Amino acid sequence: MKQNSHFSFNRQQRSGILFLLFLLIGLLCLYFFVDFSEESSFDTSSSEIVALQKQIDSLQVAEIENRKPKRYPFNPNFITDYKGYTLGMTSEEIDLLLAYRKDGKWINSAADFKKVTGISDSLLAEISPLFKFPDWVTNPKNKSDFKKFKDDKGFSEKTYAQKIDLNKATSEELQKVSGIGEVLAGKIISHREKLKGFSDDNQLYDVYGLDPAVVMRTLNLFTVKTPREIVKMNLNKATASDIATIPNVSFDLAKKIWEYRILHEKVQSFQELDKIPGITERKLQVIQLYLFIE
Secondary structure, eight states, rough: OOOOOOOOOOEEEEEHHHHHHHHHHHHHHHHHHHHOOOOOOOTTHHHHHHHHHHHHHHHHHHHHHSSSSSOOOOGGOOOHHHHHHHHHHHHHHHHHHHHHHTTHHHSSSSHHHHHHHHHOOHHHHHHGBBOOHHHHHHHHHHHHHHHHHHHHOOOOOOOOTTTTEETTTTTTTTTSTOOOOOOHHHHHHHHHHHHHHHHHGGGGGSSTOOHHHHHHHHHEEEEEEOOOOOEEEEEOOHHHHHHTSSSSSSSSHHHHHHHHHHHSOOOOOOGGGGSSTTTTTTHHHHHHHHEEEE
């Protein structure tokens, strides 16, 4: 019996193969000789596209800025090695500053900072807006007011023994101070009761409506002789809620203090808190009555 070869085709099959071959050749010619490209109708130079691109670029710049570490105001007298490094200072400049402070000297202006450290003008221009000095440096008027107060005619500075215990003072005794009437005397006593007794003379400044000059006159006649004992909290372990229990420290400020500690892992000294917005010299004094660092 004769077997058919696999390569034997009938007439119809040969015609089909020939047609397929011509079709492939035609498609190849079409691919190589016909230009299928066409100009895009998308005009990237239109005002709408340009405006949108600018908006995207601005959002990208804003995002980059948001990702940068935030810088808070700080007292340049308490710059650590690490802090100086992050600010862009050289090790020599940091050492000059630390040596200056070790001698008990203080920096009270940006000019002092440059004179001591010798940093470049460009770096000084970058970091000096963040310098935060104590109130007695930035607002020397308070100091002159106190001097004027002491120089007033008839002023006689009392000794500790001559002063009355502020925690035992009566309304009548408080009203002997010029500027304190029945209402203010009542506020002082009310604030004392709220604190369950004063722990420090500076707490008198927290009495609402009491002028600083009146406080100075009061503290010349009264002082805290039987301070209320305060159980201090460890700042490096306290929660924001714990810190908010300190008189005149809002929860918002307490949260900022807590966030600063978390960000830096640990607070080394109270002077570091100067960098936090809302911390004044007076608040720092109060905070130190209720917290300790370990």
